[in-house]
Amino acid sequence: MARSALGWRNTAAALAAAGLLVTGLGVPGASAAPEPRVDLKVLVVDNGESPVGAITAELRSTGVPYTTVDLDDPGRPRIDAAFLSDTAGGTPRARYQGVVLPDEAPFGTGSAEQSALEAYERTYGIPQVDAYTWAHPEVGLEYTSEGGYSGSLDGQEAAVTTAGRSGPFGYLEGPLTFEDNSATALESYGFLAKPREGFTTYVDTAVPGGTGRAALVGEYAHDGRRELVVTFAYNQYQQQFRVLARGIVEWLTQGIHLGRSRNYFAVHVDDVFAPDARWDTERNCTPGELDCVGGGGEETTAPVRMTAADAAYAAQWQRTSGFTLDMVYNAGSGEEWRSENGGTDALADRLLADRAEYRWVNHTYTHAFLGCVQDTSTVPWSCARNADGSTRYTSRSDISAQIRDNYGWALAKGLPVDRTELVTGEHSGLKSLPQQPADNPNLAGALSDNGIRWTGSDNSREPDQRSVGGALTVPRYPMNVYYNVGTKAEMADEYNWIYTSRADGGSGVCEDNPTSTCMSEPLDTATGYLSYIVPQEARTALGHAVGNDPRPHYVHQSNLAEDRLLYPVLDKVLAGYRALYADSAPLENPRQSAIGTELKRRADWRTAVANGRVTAYRVGRAVTVSAPSGTQIPVTAPEGTRKQTLLGTSVFGTPYAGRRSAWTTPDTLQTALRLTLP
Numbered sequence: 244m245a246r247s248a249l250g251w252r253n254t255a256a257a258l259a260a261a262g263l264l265v266t267g268l269g270v271p272g273a274s275a276a277p278e279p280r281v282d283l284k285v286l287v288v289d290n291g292e293s294p295v296g297a298i299t300a301e302l303r304s305t306g307v308p309y310t311t312v313d314l315d316d317p318g319r320p321r322i323d324a325a326f327l328s329d330t331a332g333g334t335p336r337a338r339y340q341g342v343v344l345p346d347e348a349p350f351g352t353g354s355a356e357q358s359a360l361e362a363y364e365r366t367y368g369i370p371q372v373d374a375y376t377w378a379h380p381e382v383g384l385e386y387t388s389e390g391g392y393s394g395s396l397d398g399q400e401a402a403v404t405t406a407g408r409s410g411p412f413g414y415l416e417g418p419l420t421f422e423d424n425s426a427t428a429l430e431s432y433g434f435l436a437k438p439r440e441g442f443t444t445y446v447d448t449a450v451p452g453g454t455g456r457a458a459l460v461g462e463y464a465h466d467g468r469r470e471l472v473v474t475f476a477y478n479q480y481q482q483q484f485r486v487l488a489r490g491i492v493e494w495l496t497q498g499i500h501l502g503r504s505r506n507y508f509a510v511h512v513d514d515v516f517a518p519d520a521r522w523d524t525e526r527n528c529t530p531g532e533l534d535c536v537g538g539g540g541e542e543t544t545a546p547v548r549m550t551a552a553d554a555a556y557a558a559q560w561q562r563t564s565g566f567t568l569d570m571v572y573n574a575g576s577g578e579e580w581r582s583e584n585g586g587t588d589a590l591a592d593r594l595l596a597d598r599a600e601y602r603w604v605n606h607t608y609t610h611a612f613l614g615c616v617q618d619t620s621t622v623p624w625s626c627a628r629n630a631d632g633s634t635r636y637t638s639r640s641d642i643s644a645q646i647r648d649n650y651g652w653a654l655a656k657g658l659p660v661d662r663t664e665l666v667t668g669e670h671s672g673l674k675s676l677p678q679q680p681a682d683n684p685n686l687a688g689a690l691s692d693n694g695i696r697w698t699g700s701d702n703s704r705e706p707d708q709r710s711v712g713g714a715l716t717v718p719r720y721p722m723n724v725y726y727n728v729g730t731k732a733e734m735a736d737e738y739n740w741i742y743t744s745r746a747d748g749g750s751g752v753c754e755d756n757p758t759s760t761c762m763s764e765p766l767d768t769a770t771g772y773l774s775y776i777v778p779q780e781a782r783t784a785l786g787h788a789v790g791n792d793p794r795p796h797y798v799h800q801s802n803l804a805e806d807r808l809l810y811p812v813l814d815k816v817l818a819g820y821r822a823l824y825a826d827s828a829p830l831e832n833p834r835q836s837a838i839g840t841e842l843k844r845r846a847d848w849r850t851a852v853a854n855g856r857v858t859a860y861r862v863g864r865a866v867t868v869s870a871p872s873g874t875q876i877p878v879t880a881p882e883g884t885r886k887q888t889l890l891g892t893s894v895f896g897t898p899y900a901g902r903r904s905a906w907t908t909p910d911t912l913q914t915a916l917r918l919t920l921p
Contacts, residue, residue, distance in 0.1 A: 265378055279335040283501050283859040283868075285309040285338040288322075288349055293408030294374035297479035298343050301682075302487040304791045306845065306877045308852050309341070314349060316724070322356040327363040334336040334862070337367040341495035346376040347413050347470060365467040372471045372495050378436030382472045383463030391457050392450050396475055398423035399431075399448055401459055401483070407445035407755035411486065411494035414554045414828040414900035421475075421483045425784075431483065433459060433475030442472075442863055446487065461488065461492070471495065480676075482782070485789045488821055489900060493879075499866065499920060501859055503877035503904040506818065506824070507831045508566075508788040509795035509838065511699070511719060512803060513666065514726070515570045516577025516591055518546035520800040523729045524736045527750070529727045533617070533624045547729035547801035548580070551589035557803050558597040560810060564817055567832055569795065570601045571666050571699075574652035575608035595656055602834050603653060603660040607645040610668035613637050613686065614679050626678055634679075642672065643688035650693065664835045665690070666719075666797075668700035673700055673711070687712025697839035702794055708842045717839045719786060720796045723811060729805035731772035738776055739765040773811060788820060788830060793838045802863070828900040844875045844906055866918040875906040876916055883921030886910070892919065 252581050285302055287309050287362040289295045302309045312319050320326055328337050342360065350356035364371055378384040378391060384483035387393045400420045403412045421431045435457035438444050446460035463470045471494050477484040489504055521544040528535035530544055535801055549557075561567055579586040607613070616635040627635040639909045646665060653660040667673070690698060692850075695714050702718035709716050728734045743749030744761045753761035766775055784796055802809040833841070851857050852876050859868040870876050877897075879902050885892040888910040896903035909916045 249850060271621075277334055278863045279337055280331055280860045280862050281340050281367060281369075283308070283499070283866075284339055285341045285343060286327075287311045287343045288314060288345065289515045290314045290345040290349060292345060292375070293478040294473070294476060295343060295345050297477055297484050297488070297696060298374055298491060299374065300479040301492055302343075302502075303849075305492060305500075305504045305879075306848050306852075307492065307496065307500050308857065309343075314345075322350065324363070328367070329361065331860075336543065336860075336861075337363070337369060339369065340497070340500070340861070342370060342371045343374060343495065345374055346371045347371075347382050347472070348351035348634065352381075356916045361468060364469075369498065370469045370471065370495055372491060373473060375473055375476055378434040378458075378474050380439060381475075382470065383439050383442030383461070383465065384434075384436035384458060384472070384474070385439060387434050387436050389437060390450065390455065391434065393434045394432065394451070395429055396433045396448075399451070401446055401448040402593075403446055404444050405451055406443050407460075407490075410443075410445060410490075412445055414489060414824060414825050415486060416825040417822040419483055419486050419823060422481050425698045426857075431475060431477065431481070434743060435459065436474065444813060459645060470864070480786065482786060482789065485786060493902065496879075498879075498881045498902060499861060500879055501857070501868065501877060503879055503906065504791040504794075505831050505899055505904075506791065506820070506828060507793040507833060507838075508784070508820070509793070509832055509834070510566075510799040510813065511569045511571045511604065511666065511795050511835075512675075512800055512809075513571040513606060513797055514576070514610065514800045515572040515594070516580070517573040517800065518548040518576070518580065519726050519799055521545060521547050522725070522733050522737045524733060527656075527737075527740045532727075533619050533622065547727070547804050549590050549800050549804040552592040553596065553804050553807065554590055554593040556807065558600045561600055563669040563867040564813070566813070566817060568601055569604050569834060571604040571607065571797070572604040572649070572653070572658075573610045573668070574649050574656075576610055579609070598656070598658050603658045604835055605646060605649050605653070605660060605662075605665045607665075608652070609638070609645065609647040609670055611641070611643065611645055611671075612669065613642050613667050613672035613681050614675060624678065636683045636685055637672070637784065639685035639688045639692070642683070642685055643692045644691065646693040646695065661834065661836055662694050663696040664694075665695045665697070665714075666835075668705075670699060670701045671697075673705070673716070675704070682711060686716070690714045697836050699795075699797070699835065708839070708846060715839055715843055717835050717842065718794050720784075721795055722784065722796050722798050722812070723776065724802050724808050725796050726801055728808070729801055731770040731806050731808065734776065734808055735766045735768040735771035738771070739768070758775050772808065775799035777811045777815060780812045781819065782811065784816045788816065789823070792842045793831075793833060795835065795838060795873075799867070840869075844877070847874055850875060863921075864920040866920060867918075868916040868918075869914065870916075873908070875908060877904070877906050878916070878918065880918060881921055885919045887913075887917035887919065889913065907913050 269512040287299050289311050348357050376382055378387050400418045403415045403416045429494055435450055438458050442461050442463045444458040445463040447458050448454045450457050459475055460473050463472050493507050520529045522529050523544055569582045577591050617624045618627040629635050672683045674681050691713050697717050700716035700718050702720045706718050725737055738748050743752050744754055745751035745763045747765050753759045798809050851870050857870045884895040884903055889912055896905035
């Protein structure tokens, strides 16, 4: 380390001990120490266990740059003063704004590395997160034997304290409950303890089998350092972590960091105006579909299609719930229905009358399959071949017509549709294993012909956004509310077929698939949908919503018909969210183009950070960020932050969860983004 850095560190340590550096007071007869530069990056010390992995996943999702030191790597760098700090342009520099550790002392108490890290934190005021530790005095807590508890926390209800609400967890309002998804498996283990002097409890819970409440998460201020202490085990998917993750990052970064996080929920309703084939509970297949062996077309069971009353209910439900559905429509299928039913269609008339209530997304005119030409002479189907053995594909002109005609119909009917958005029927045209391992080569050109920039894909097959010519995919989560059912009994029957063993009358698919498990017994078809399937689906969807994941979910118009199966799931998701979060953190409900844009910005940002092309730091109240020209920069900052412009300043960002955040760029004629903190 340079001599000037060493001198500053020694001076700063002495001033901090005297209480002068924090208050900004000077030393008589001496010049003030320079304000240090603190780089906006986090140091993660990883022991390979799930709590550190969970926090790392939150940093990555948010867009916070971080450096990982793997404790299991024998070639890892040593943690010393030179690794942690240096000088930049003559200014003392802290290379990390926060530190994530597996526990309070992973290098060993009193070791050289632990001592170097603690000195760094004291010198620069750097906070430390102890990802998971046990309750003991060295982290500011009594032993659990002193009125505490250690053991299972499954199903335990916890709450954010007054200090937590006025601090990093102010975006939470109601209690949070530890997951208890299995009666036979231990899902959460933790230590509950009473705080000692210097410990401020942020999250607590009632002591099982005891009296009073005890800490689960809190801040321990001691020895010139601050630690966020977490005393329960978790992984990145558990809801108790997901809802606290934002606050952990805000505490770690002291409210100013690169990256941006919101909570999102969007639902696409596919096949609007079209009928959907119905599940046959006797043959355990869907007549008319290619995998229904044994003959019998769609006429053997009545299709499922919304009525005008269902459409009116959908509009009223939206107004009551404050949530907008995306209607992913097939106009040609609706026109066919009209022509086959005496030229009338009360459903279409009602939906068109309420057109402004919804968002509309092009789903092609007749829901044609736009990939390879399907050879249905075998089950499962295969791709038809040309004479030379090459795959026969749907033509560019046929794909283009499906897109163009559906969009033209929407314009003629006055639908508020965005031309750049598309979802092809069954996501066809995109690669689909095993039959079609590559995109239809005619798809990209047809998308370009019609101005499509965002095309839906199946997240269960392709979770990452990718290019299709000049367009980008928008991965969508399929919900386990099936397209081919209209009643609760049909839904439970098909669910049983998929998720029960052969011995219990199911298909046995769950037995054959190593990533799946079978239910212990079939669901009661009269009660199983509401008692079992709805809670499962709502928990999964809420997990996505609270995880800074903008990807939309998709269902089908059949789920708004007959027993209106979708609404119990959506009601449970929305109620669960609103019970957890304060009004400062509303659930955002973006349309497909906005979701695609968000995913694209995140990918560009990750690339810029990975390539070392982002420089960001704070000196006092001034924040400076440099990135490649044209790159949208995600920043989160406290209320009152202002952006420097060529002629003055402007209010930075938009409010969310007690902070302000934005995707932004430097102002005109500026080479770096500059912010002034309050």
